[in-house]
Amino acid sequence: MGMFTSTRRIVRAGFINFWRNAVVSLSAIFVMSIALFVVGSTILFSNFLDSTLEEIKNKVDVNVYFNPDAQESDIFLMKRSLEELPEVKSIEYISRDQAIANFKARHSNDYLMTQALDELIDNPLGAILNIKAKDTSQYEAIAKRIKSDQETAGPGGNLIYSVNFSKNKVVIDKLTDITNGVEKVSFAILLVLIAIAIVITFNTIRLAIYVSREEIAIMRLVGANNSFVRGPFIVEGIMYGMVAAIVATALLYPVTHWLRDATQNFYGGVDFFFSYYINHLNQIFAILLVGGVFLGAVSSFLAVRRYLKV
Amino acid sequence: MIYFDNVTKLYSDHAAVSDVTFGIESGEFLSIVGHSGAGKTSLLRLLLVEDRPTSGAVFFEKTDIHRIKAAHVPEYRRRIGTVFQDFRLFPNKTAYENIAFALEAAGRTDEEIRSDVPQVLELVDLASKALHFPHELSGGEKQRVAIARAIISQPDVLIADEPTGNLDPVNTYDIIQILKKINDMGTTIILTTHNKGIIDALKKRVVTMENGKVIRDDAHGKYIL
Numbered sequence: 001m002g003m004f005t006s007t008r009r010i011v012r013a014g015f016i017n018f019w020r021n022a023v024v025s026l027s028a029i030f031v032m033s034i035a036l037f038v039v040g041s042t043i044l045f046s047n048f049l050d051s052t053l054e055e056i057k058n059k060v061d062v063n064v065y066f067n068p069d070a071q072e073s074d075i076f077l078m079k080r081s082l083e084e085l086p087e088v089k090s091i092e093y094i095s096r097d098q099a100i101a102n103f104k105a106r107h108s109n110d111y112l113m114t115q116a117l118d119e120l121i122d123n124p125l126g127a128i129l130n131i132k133a134k135d136t137s138q139y140e141a142i143a144k145r146i147k148s149d150q151e152t153a154g155p156g157g158n159l160i161y162s163v164n165f166s167k168n169k170v171v172i173d174k175l176t177d178i179t180n181g182v183e184k185v186s187f188a189i190l191l192v193l194i195a196i197a198i199v200i201t202f203n204t205i206r207l208a209i210y211v212s213r214e215e216i217a218i219m220r221l222v223g224a225n226n227s228f229v230r231g232p233f234i235v236e237g238i239m240y241g242m243v244a245a246i247v248a249t250a251l252l253y254p255v256t257h258w259l260r261d262a263t264q265n266f267y268g269g270v271d272f273f274f275s276y277y278i279n280h281l282n283q284i285f286a287i288l289l290v291g292g293v294f295l296g297a298v299s300s301f302l303a304v305r306r307y308l309k310v
Numbered sequence: 311m312i313y314f315d316n317v318t319k320l321y322s323d324h325a326a327v328s329d330v331t332f333g334i335e336s337g338e339f340l341s342i343v344g345h346s347g348a349g350k351t352s353l354l355r356l357l358l359v360e361d362r363p364t365s366g367a368v369f370f371e372k373t374d375i376h377r378i379k380a381a382h383v384p385e386y387r388r389r390i391g392t393v394f395q396d397f398r399l400f401p402n403k404t405a406y407e408n409i410a411f412a413l414e415a416a417g418r419t420d421e422e423i424r425s426d427v428p429q430v431l432e433l434v435d436l437a438s439k440a441l442h443f444p445h446e447l448s449g450g451e452k453q454r455v456a457i458a459r460a461i462i463s464q465p466d467v468l469i470a471d472e473p474t475g476n477l478d479p480v481n482t483y484d485i486i487q488i489l490k491k492i493n494d495m496g497t498t499i500i501l502t503t504h505n506k507g508i509i510d511a512l513k514k515r516v517v518t519m520e521n522g523k524v525i526r527d528d529a530h531g532k533y534i535l
Contacts, residue, residue, distance in 0.1 A: 223388035
């Protein structure tokens with residue numbers, strides 16, 4: 001028989017069985033939708049964790065406070081030499097004028113402080129280098145480098161007033177630990193949930209095919225070869241996966257929407273889940289679709305196999 | 311055409327079929343009778359390659375059917391039609407689709423299917439019920455659909471295992487008439503039954519089994535047990 005004819009017949013039989021075994025199809029889709037929904041939520045959540053951790057990491061920095069009389073040219077020299085370090089992601093230079101402006105802005109509500117500042121003729125603040133590392137674990141190395149710069153700065157160079165790294169060290173170390181821990185745990189949870197989803201889906205489809213075991217026996221008796229018996233079940237499995245992916249993706253809409261409202265105050269008005277869902281709708285759907293179709297097809301293939309042994 | 315050569319089939323220690331030897335000629339209408347558990351169904355399962363004999367061999371024409379490779383068993387099975395007491399129709403397919411399935415599986419063209427299925431439905435007198443599902447048909451009608459599906463691919467042999475076991479006398483009579491008609495068209499028929507009336511009325515060859523053995527083989531047999 002031509003490949004085309006048999007494929008067409010298999011696909012048609014799969015469609016017909018899908019509709020006529022509506023109860024079985026619905027329950028398989030129901031279970032698969034939940035499994036895919038869990039996978040989708042896990043993807044959303046692990047991205048949320050990533051972005052939260054990224055944000056926290058961005059808040060960590062090392063500030064080098066210079067003496068007010070330090071020369072700008074010397075500071076730039078130091079900046080350039082620090083920028084050559086592979087650990088450094090970025091360095092922001094805050095001039096003395098900028099520093100005082102920031103300070104004033106920060107205390108604009110404090111009448112006494114503004115008055116006191118106005119009394120001053122000279123700017124009491126030094127310039128600042130705000131250094132960000134590529135990874136939180138690298139601050140230590142950068143701080144060391146600054147320290148050795150400080151010591152070897154020579155006669156004219158008592159440039160640096162203070163470095164705030166040692167004060168932040170405990171917090172930074174702790175944060176590094178937490179970041180690594182959370183990433184590992186969330187990856188493990190993702191794997192476990194995906195494994196559970198696979199097992200549940202496989203068992204559901206196995207049950208659906210168990211219902212059809214007598215039909216499989218009849219097909220074989222009537223002289224259908226294995227691929228002709230198996231084909232429609234695989235088509236059905238693919239359809240379960242497709243419909244379940246649509247259901248699971250659609251289900252994420254109200255859930256993320258609800259999360260936005262529920263967490264609005266919590267994260268200072270930053271909405272992660274809903275906007276991520278809307279912006280990555282295509283990717284999320286594609287992942288769930290490919291996953292669902294693959295799971296459905298492979299589960300069906302394996303589940304039918306045990307009834308095909310001579 | 312079919313030859314059982316010293317066939318024995320053991321299930322654990324129990325011999326379901328014990329040292330059976332007999333042949334079946336092309337075009338014969340053979341009945342196998344015996345009590346439940348005498349070994350009739352086990353013998354048919356061997357012929358359908360659903361089971362393998364513990365010893366001995368079963369030949370179809372000149373082929374030892376238990377040496378056929380698994381991939382070629384479906385082709386072999388298409389040469390044998392089967393009808394059972396419990397009908398074994400696809401519950402989610404209409405009468406038409408049940409019958410068409412045999413042709414689809416055999417890779418026949420759509421044109422053949424469109425012309426052959428109505429003809430066979432006509433033969434078993436079910437043209438008006440083509441679009442009915444099995445649960446909408448009576449027992450006799452279901453069995454006629456099963457027979458139509460069994461013969462649509464024009465098999466050399468039709469195996470009917472207790473085909474009338476679930477039917478009333480009128481339907482039983484109809485089914486046997488259809489089987490005779492199919493036999494008249496040249497198909498070999500192997501029938502197993504408990505129904506004495508059928509056997510005595512057929513006046514064809516009867517093989518009698520007991521405890522897995524063939525104890526009688528009469529050319530124009532009666533139901534003697």
